[in-house]
Structures are given as structure tokens and as C-alpha cells.
Amino acid sequence: MKLLARFSLVRLLLAQGGVILLAGMLIIGTWISMELERGHIDHVGSLTSLYMGSFVSPHVQSLAGNGKLRDADRIALDGLLAGTPLGRQVVAFKLWASDGTVLYSTNPALVGRKFDVRPELASAFAGKVHSEIADLSDPDNEFERERWSRLIETYAPLRARNTGTIVAVSEFYQMTDNVEQEVHAARLHSWLMVSSATLVIFLLLAALVKRASNTIVAQQTELREKVTQLTELLAQNEQLHERVRRAAARTTALNERFLHRIAADLHDGPGQGLALALMRMESLSDVCSACAASVGKNLSVGDEFRTLNSALQFALDELRAIAGGLHLPEIEQLSLAETARRAVRDYERKTGLMVPLSVDDVPDAALLPVKITLFRMLQESLANGYRHSDASDQRVELTRSDGQLLVEVTDSGKGFDPQAVVADGHLGLAVMRERIEILGGTFSVQSAPGKGTVVRAALPLAPLAEDHG
Numbered sequence: 001m002k003l004l005a006r007f008s009l010v011r012l013l014l015a016q017g018g019v020i021l022l023a024g025m026l027i028i029g030t031w032i033s034m035e036l037e038r039g040h041i042d043h044v045g046s047l048t049s050l051y052m053g054s055f056v057s058p059h060v061q062s063l064a065g066n067g068k069l070r071d072a073d074r075i076a077l078d079g080l081l082a083g084t085p086l087g088r089q090v091v092a093f094k095l096w097a098s099d100g101t102v103l104y105s106t107n108p109a110l111v112g113r114k115f116d117v118r119p120e121l122a123s124a125f126a127g128k129v130h131s132e133i134a135d136l137s138d139p140d141n142e143f144e145r146e147r148w149s150r151l152i153e154t155y156a157p158l159r160a161r162n163t164g165t166i167v168a169v170s171e172f173y174q175m176t177d178n179v180e181q182e183v184h185a186a187r188l189h190s191w192l193m194v195s196s197a198t199l200v201i202f203l204l205l206a207a208l209v210k211r212a213s214n215t216i217v218a219q220q221t222e223l224r225e226k227v228t229q230l231t232e233l234l235a236q237n238e239q240l241h242e243r244v245r246r247a248a249a250r251t252t253a254l255n256e257r258f259l260h261r262i263a264a265d266l267h268d269g270p271g272q273g274l275a276l277a278l279m280r281m282e283s284l285s286d287v288c289s290a291c292a293a294s295v296g297k298n299l300s301v302g303d304e305f306r307t308l309n310s311a312l313q314f315a316l317d318e319l320r321a322i323a324g325g326l327h328l329p330e331i332e333q334l335s336l337a338e339t340a341r342r343a344v345r346d347y348e349r350k351t352g353l354m355v356p357l358s359v360d361d362v363p364d365a366a367l368l369p370v371k372i373t374l375f376r377m378l379q380e381s382l383a384n385g386y387r388h389s390d391a392s393d394q395r396v397e398l399t400r401s402d403g404q405l406l407v408e409v410t411d412s413g414k415g416f417d418p419q420a421v422v423a424d425g426h427l428g429l430a431v432m433r434e435r436i437e438i439l440g441g442t443f444s445v446q447s448a449p450g451k452g453t454v455v456r457a458a459l460p461l462a463p464l465a466e467d468h469g
């Protein structure tokens with residue numbers, strides 16, 4: 001199909017170019033033929049008029065005096081045009097006065113008659129020689145029409161010998177046979193030249209089109225190969241990206257399991273040990289509270305036991321708080337909206353603040369890594385606003401757009417400079433950004449001192465493809 005398309009294109013271009021060249025050849029050839037014919041007729045007329053003038057001019061000088069042709073001149077003209085080589089070449093002859101009167105003619109019936117002055121006659125009285133192939137349709141051509149259908153008609157001025165003024169105009173007619181043969185030969189040569197030039201141009205055009213077509217085909221082939229390679233690379237990149245997303249999702253879930261295990265280990269290990277130590281410490285404190293022995297500056301043994309008890313109790317509380325923060329609630333069976341409500345309610349319970357939650361067109365089902373990331377983001381952003389920005393009027397909004405979960409946490413706190421926070425090495429924003437971007441989402445913080453804070457995130461809702469590799 002591609003080869004056929006290529007040949008069709010080449011044929012189309014050559015056909016269109018051929019039509020244009022053919023039309024140009026016809027126009028140019030016709031114009032050249034007409035110019036050749038016109039030039040040849042003018043040439044023949046000019047030569048003949050010079051020849052005629054040399055013989056006729058001496059016999060019309062009497063017109064310069066009284067405007068009439070003498071009888072002797074008429075007889076001389078009759079002899080000149082009868083039975084001579086000039087007479088055989090010129091088949092008809094007239095002498096015209098400037099007012100359109102025929103002064104002399106090889107047809108005696110026309111002598112003395114007056115006709116309308118045609119433009120050709122006026123042009124000759126203005127000093128110009130005019131030649132053309134006449135169809136003999138003019139009123140003064142009645143004699144010529146009876147014998148011939150077409151003749152070469154020439155008007156030539158005749159001048160006075162002394163003054164050079166035009167005294168009359170000679171009109172003579174010649175046969176077209178020789179002229180037509182010469183014009184036909186000239187036309188044939190001109191058409192051969194034009195046709196040859198057109199053929200050469202067409203062949204050059206065909207060569208250029210073929211070369212351009214080969215170049216285009218080669219470039220198309222190279223472009224198709226590059227597009228194929230790029231498509232394969234894009235497919236491979238998409239597969240790699242999908243694998244990274246799947247690995248990130250698994251990593252998110254595994255991290256939460258590890259954190260849950262660490263929280264359980266802290267609770268069951270050091271936590272239980274500290275609780276047991278506190279119980280034993282309380283018993284020893286009750287026994288030794290009445291001891292008078294001193295172990296320091298004015299401190300009794302009972303005072304020391306009470307100090308140790310307070311320190312252990314504080315350590316136990318801190319350990320339980322850390323374990324509680326590491327431990328993620330059971331959210332696997334919760335919807336996205338319920339997960340967000342759980343995070344907000346936990347925050348409200350710890351701080352005593354009320355946080356409005358808006359949920360609009362959010363799907364119920366979502367992957368566990370998405371729900372984990374949503375819970376951790378809300379937990380961290382709300383806590384940061386409470387701890388660092390004296391946040392008030394905190395709000396949480398969840399919406400869906402283009403297959404993504406959009407999360408926005410805003411407050412009217414004192415705000416901060418996000419660039420300065422990153423430079424100071426605070427990990428809260430960095431951890432949130434990493435959690436979200438590792439799933440293929442986007443994260444941004446908009447804040448300024450005294451202008452509150454807006455935390456935005458977009459998490460993908462589309463399920464990840466199964467990994468078969």
C-alpha cells in the first residue's frame with residue numbers, strides 16, 4: 001500500500017506538472033506561431049513595397065502638382081503590371097488618394113470611385129507600411145473576390161521626389177501560396193523547438209519529483225522507525241513507572257506493618273517492663289516512706305523513690321504516646337470518607353478542637369496504600385498546624401477530579417515560610433511529600449507568615465495493574 005501510495009503521488013505530481021507544461025507549450029507555441037506569421041507577412045510586405053516603390057514612384061510624381069495622374073503614367077503603370085515578373089508577383093494593384101478615391105487600379109471599374117478611408121489606409125498616409133492576409137470582404141475588393149479567397153494585402157506610402165511628402169498610397173495584393181508554405185515550415189520548426197523544450201523540462205521535472213519522492217520516502221521510513229522506537233521506549237517507561245508505583249504501594253503497606261509491629265513490641269516489651277517497675281516502685285515507696293535515712297542533701301529514701309516513680313511514669317507515658325502514634329487504626333475495611341473522618345476525630349479527641357470535614361463525590365473503595373497515605377497526611381498536617389502555627393479554624397476538604405482524590409487542609413494560623421522550613425531540616429513536610437509522590441501523586445504547601453497555611457495533595461484513585469513479572 002505504501003509503495004502504491006508513493007507511485008500514486010509521483011504520478012499525480014507528474015500528471016499535474018505535465019498538464020501545466022502542456023498548457024504552457026500550447027500557449028507559447030500558438031503565440032510564437034502567430035508572431036512568426038505576422039513577422040513573415042510584414043517582412044514580405046516591406047520588401048515588396050520597397051520593390052514596388054522603386055518602379056511605381058516615378059509614375060506618380062505628377063500627383064504632387066495637381067493631384068491627378070497623367071495618361072502617360074497610367075499607360076506606364078499598365079505596362080509595368082502586365083506581363084512582367086512584378087506583374088506576376090502582384091496580382092492586383094490600386095493607387096489611393098488621401099480622401100479614399102481610387103486614382104488607379106488594375107480593375108478599371110474602380111478608378112474614380114471613392115470609398116471610406118479604412119484605418120490601414122490612414123496608417124499608410126501617416127507613413128507606415130501595413131501588411132496582412134485579407135479575406136477580401138471590403139467593398140473595393142469585388143474584383144479580387146471573384147478569383148481568390150485570400151491574398152496578402154499591403155499598403156505602402158508613395159512620396160514626392162523633391163519634397164518627400166506622401167502623394168498617394170499603393171495597395172497591392174500577392175498570392176499566399178509561397179508565404180503560407182514558408183510560414184508553415186517556420187511554424188513546424190517553432191513547434192518542434194517548443195515541444196522539445198517542454199519535453200526536456202518535463203523530464204527534468206520527473207527526475208526532480210522522483211528524487212524528492214525518494215527523499216520523502218526515506219525520511220518517512222526513518223521517522224516511522226524512530227516513532228516505533230519511541231513508542232517502545234514509552235511502553236517500557238510506562239511499565240517501569242507502573243512497577244515503581246506497585247513497589248511504592250507495597251512499601252507503604254509494609255512500612256505501616258513494621259510500624260505496627262514496632263508499636264506492639266514497644267508496648268509488650270519496654271512498656272510492660274516499665275509498668276512492672278512502676279508497680280514495684282510504688283510498693284517500695286510505701287515501705288520506705290517512713291525511713292529516716294538520708295541519701296542526699298536533705299532527701300530521704302522515700303523522696304528518692306517518689307522521684308524515680310515520677311520519672312518512670314513520665315517515660316511510660318511517652319513510650320505509650322510514641323507507640324500510639326506508630327500504630328495505625330484498622331482502616332483496611334473503611335471507605336475513603338470514613339478514613340478521613342477517623343483521622344479528624346482522633347485529632348479532635350486529642351486537642352479538643354472542632355475541625356469541619358467536607359467530602360464531595362469521593363468513591364468509597366480505594367487501595368489500602370491510598371487510605372494509609374490519606375490518614376497519615378491528615379494526621380501530620382493537622383498536628384503540624386496545631387503545634388507550630390497556633391492554627392485556628394482548621395478545615396479539611398475531599399473531592400474527586402480526573403481520577404484523583406484531591407485533599408486540602410487549611411487553617412488561619414500564623415503561617416510560615418515553606419522554604420525556610422525545608423532549609424531548617426524539619427521532616428514533617430518532607431515525609432508527607434514523599435508518601436504522596438511515591439504513589440504517583442502531587443503535593444504542595446501554600447503559606448506565608450501571618451497568612452495561614454493551605455496543604456494540598458492529589459492521590460491517584462485508579463487501581464494498579466497486577467504485577468505478573
